[in-house]
Amino acid sequence: MNRNISLQNGELVTILTKEKKQGKTRFISLRWLLLFAYAITGIIPLLLMTGIMLRSVQDYFEEERKKELLRQANVISGQLTSSDYLFDGQEHTDMEELILEASQNNDFRVLVLDSSCMVVYDTGYEDVGKTFLLPEVVEALENKDTARKQKNGAIYAAASIMGANKTRAGVVLIADGLADVQDTIGNVGRKASILLLAIILFVLAVMFVSSKVFTEPVKSMIRVIQKMSEGHFEQRAVIKTGIHNEIVDLAIACNQMADQLEKVESSRQQFVSNVSHELKTPLSSVKVLSESILLQEDVPKEMYVEFLHDINSEVDRMTAIINDLLTLVKLDQKEIPLNFQEVDLNAMMADIIKRLQPLAAAKEISLQWEELKEVSADADEMKLSLAISNLVDNAVKYTPEGGEVKVTLDADHQHAFISVTDTGIGIPEEEVNRIFERFYRVDKTRDRETGGTGLGLSITHATIMMHNGSIKVNSKEEEGTTILVRIPLRQNV
Numbered sequence: 048m049n050r051n052i053s054l055q056n057g058e059l060v061t062i063l064t065k066e067k068k069q070g071k072t073r074f075i076s077l078r079w080l081l082l083f084a085y086a087i088t089g090i091i092p093l094l095l096m097t098g099i100m101l102r103s104v105q106d107y108f109e110e111e112r113k114k115e116l117l118r119q120a121n122v123i124s125g126q127l128t129s130s131d132y133l134f135d136g137q138e139h140t141d142m143e144e145l146i147l148e149a150s151q152n153n154d155f156r157v158l159v160l161d162s163s164c165m166v167v168y169d170t171g172y173e174d175v176g177k178t179f180l181l182p183e184v185v186e187a188l189e190n191k192d193t194a195r196k197q198k199n200g201a202i203y204a205a206a207s208i209m210g211a212n213k214t215r216a217g218v219v220l221i222a223d224g225l226a227d228v229q230d231t232i233g234n235v236g237r238k239a240s241i242l243l244l245a246i247i248l249f250v251l252a253v254m255f256v257s258s259k260v261f262t263e264p265v266k267s268m269i270r271v272i273q274k275m276s277e278g279h280f281e282q283r284a285v286i287k288t289g290i291h292n293e294i295v296d297l298a299i300a301c302n303q304m305a306d307q308l309e310k311v312e313s314s315r316q317q318f319v320s321n322v323s324h325e326l327k328t329p330l331s332s333v334k335v336l337s338e339s340i341l342l343q344e345d346v347p348k349e350m351y352v353e354f355l356h357d358i359n360s361e362v363d364r365m366t367a368i369i370n371d372l373l374t375l376v377k378l379d380q381k382e383i384p385l386n387f388q389e390v391d392l393n394a395m396m397a398d399i400i401k402r403l404q405p406l407a408a409a410k411e412i413s414l415q416w417e418e419l420k421e422v423s424a425d426a427d428e429m430k431l432s433l434a435i436s437n438l439v440d441n442a443v444k445y446t447p448e449g450g451e452v453k454v455t456l457d458a459d460h461q462h463a464f465i466s467v468t469d470t471g472i473g474i475p476e477e478e479v480n481r482i483f484e485r486f487y488r489v490d491k492t493r494d495r496e497t498g499g500t501g502l503g504l505s506i507t508h509a510t511i512m513m514h515n516g517s518i519k520v521n522s523k524e525e526e527g528t529t530i531l532v533r534i535p536l537r538q539n540v
């Protein structure tokens with residue numbers, strides 16, 4: 048969606064905003080993503096761990112029960128072996144009472160089977176005479192006493208009864224349901240589920256709050272940036288103090304960007320209003336001058352000449368402003384590189400002095416030129432010459448008649464130094480940093496008289512910066528000003 052927006056100064060800009068639905072991209076809130084990630088990494092492992100723990104406890108209980116039942120079966124089978132139960136009818140009642148007691152005490156069922164797997168005795172009384180070809184019974188008869196969990200959840204433990212000559216004559220089979228184990232596990236499981244639910248609810252609440260803490264500032268920043276993209280540069284993201292993290296840093300950076308944008312926007316507006324104002328003044332003069340001739344009848348020729356002369360100088364002034372503006376615009380277009388060539392700075396400087404000497408002479412200012420070294424540097428001669436001319440021109444302009452202006456050229460093994468010192472009016476300390484601003488003048492009225500555009504130092508500054516140099520001002524009001532320019536001898540282009 049493209050929107051045309053009118054900024055305060057009436058300029059029409061087109062802002063390209065992202066469509067909410069862009070093709071197939073789906074908007075998934077960062078908050079839900081965070082919640083989802085939390086859920087996967089926090090809750091699912093918790094559930095798995097609880098499940099595994101319950102399972103292990105159950106397995107442990109079952110194993111213990113198997114061992115216990117096998118031990119009991121062994122005790123009974125030992126007693127039956129020694130009492131010769133299977134072969135001696137006399138011992139039956141005593142032994143059966145003993146087995147019944149064990150069965151009742153332990154709440155399990157005991158069956159005694161003979162070598163053909165037929166039930167000889169059953170504490171449940173139901174299956175006497177039946178044949179049980181259970182794998183546990185067969186294994187016990189063959190070689191090994193076994194306890195195993197059945198599909199129905201019960202445990203069968205089978206221990207062999209020994210006959211004569213160490214043969215296996217029968218089997219004691221204990222059958223025990225695992226109801227009590229299941230009850231215990233169920234209980235533990237229920238308690239674990241309640242605890243788990245409480246933990247999950249707690250974790251979800253923490254996730255919900257923390258994801259809000261994370262995403263709220265991001266949302267507020269998005270709102271701010273959207274507002275800024277609509278031209279409201281005064282918008283700022285709210286930064287809550289107390290905690291500090293990357294998101295707070297992001298909000299701070301966002302606000303700094305807003306500050307910068309606001310500054311650029313306001314300086315742009317200021318610039319436009321300055322340009323209009325600067326051009327309006329000479330235009331008004333032209334208008335007044337021309338109207339006063341047009342409205343008068345029988346204007347004498349001398350007046351025509353005088354007024355046309357004034358009009359001409361106002362036009363010159365406008366031309367100067369526009370030329371300076373064009374120079375600045377060209378310097379601002381950084382993609383147009385400077386035309387660096389080896390320049391003989393001594394010759395360039397001597398030329399500048401020669402050109403400005405008449406200006407100084409007209410004000411009876413002594414313009415001195417001192418070259419301390421032979422210096423050649425990589426520079427764009429035309430632009431650098433204009434930049435230095437502006438400095439010498441200012442020195443002459445802002446020095447009263449009879450004053451002095453001294454220009455020097457020096458160098459070390461890396462830099463060239465050009466200084467322009469005058470005995471002029473100087474610049475107030477608090478204004479020194481502002482003189483490179485476009486259209487900035489210390490004293491507006493006086494500068495109208497001196498004819499400056501207020502752009503000269505902006506041009507000089509931009510040019511020196513493009514030469515990777517620096518410019519410093521030392522000034523004292525009523526005493527004079529020194530401007531020191533430093534540029535590198537070699538440009539690494």
Ligand code: ADP
Binds near residue numbers: 482487494
């Ligand atoms: P202008 O065209 O008005 O001279 P500049 O950009 O060259 O514009 O200079 C900006 C302002 O800085 C001037 O208006 C003046 O007030 C002050 N200035 C510059 N050079 C000097 C100087 N050598 N001595 C005193 N003031 C100066």
